[in-house]
Amino acid sequence: MDKAYKLLSLQEKISHKKAKSLIDDGRISVNGKKITIARAELAKNSIFDIAPITKPQIIFEDENILAINKPPFVESYALAKMFAPWVLLHRLDKETSGVILLVIENSPFHIQAKMAFKKQAVYKEYQAITDGIIAEACEINKPILTFKGTHAKSKISKDGLNATTLIKPLKIIGKKTLLEIIIKTGRTHQIRVHLQSIGHPIVGDSLYGGSNAKRLMLHAHKIALLGYEFIAKASDDFL
CATH class of the missing domain: 3.10.290.10 (RNA-binding S4 domain)
Incomplete structure (x- = not known):
């Protein structure tokens, strides 16, 4: 040993x-x-x-917005450096893959987009594979409190901020479930904490009690705002 x-x-x-x-x-x-x-x-x-780090793929680009399919194991901030002078509009956890958006800093579109996030006017849809069988769709409304040190960690707490997550089973895979997830708020680790709270943590989520896997099985599938809509297909290792 x-x-x-x-x-x-x-x-x-x-x-x-x-x-x-x-x-x-x-x-x-x-x-x-x-x-x-x-x-x-x-x-x-x-x-x-x-696990290899694959190259980020450009989904769409115009004068307002750059949409990237982020691979797992890449920090959002590192991604922004790859595509300077674009800056992050929002972030994804390092192990989460999928659609991430960048904009030109302080542009009129950037200001509008930040306001859309603030007003919860952004559609955010994810896919996740969870431990256990989830047979029915449900809505999770539980406040989340986040502690930020070297690494952020969140928990359900009455002292936290309101958070809403909608989940719908798409497929049962043995003793696991492939979920469609829509979040109306964007708290730190929201999906991961909410799924843990109902006894179905995400596969590969070592921070919140998920069963072991090569990666966190969470993928940002679709995002829509201000007339734009982007979809990123999950990689083969996800499904």
């Missing part, structure tokens, strides 16, 4: 620092199970898989 980052370092012939970074980024798995703790003790013959 030895620490995961040391074994990964040997396998890939990389530094301990780089190995720890890959594990912290959620890109390392053994036998289909994601490794989340760099110092976890593993068998010395463990074979590591490294």
Whole structure:
């Protein structure tokens, strides 16, 4: 037995620092199970898989807006650097894939778009694979409180901000459910916390109790605002 980052370092012939970074980024798995703790003790013959980072794809671009299909394991801020001078209109969690929008900073459209988000006039539809069987559509209305330190984490709390999530089962996959999810608010980790709160965390969500997987099974499928609508198909590893 030895620490995961040391074994990964040997396998890939990389530094301990780089190995720890890959594990912290959620890109390392053994036998289909994601490794989340760099110092976890593993068998010395463990074979590591490294999830590749695919290239972000442009869905649409005009003078107002740039729509990107963000791959998992890419920070939203890193994405913005790739497409400067465009800036983020909103963000997605690092492991979440799907549609993300960028705009020209302080342009008239940027101001209008920020107001649309503030007024909850933006349609946001996701897909997720959750643990357990969800047989019926429902609406989750539970306030969310977020703690922001080195890493943000949220929880259901009466002291939190109002949050509304609509879920509808699309397909039962063994003992898991593929969901369509529409959020009316945009709290930090809203979908992840709400699904955890009803006993059906997202597969691959190590922060909120989901079963182990190579990635967080959450995808931003569609977004619409100010006359625009964009759809991003989930990658093959999602379904």
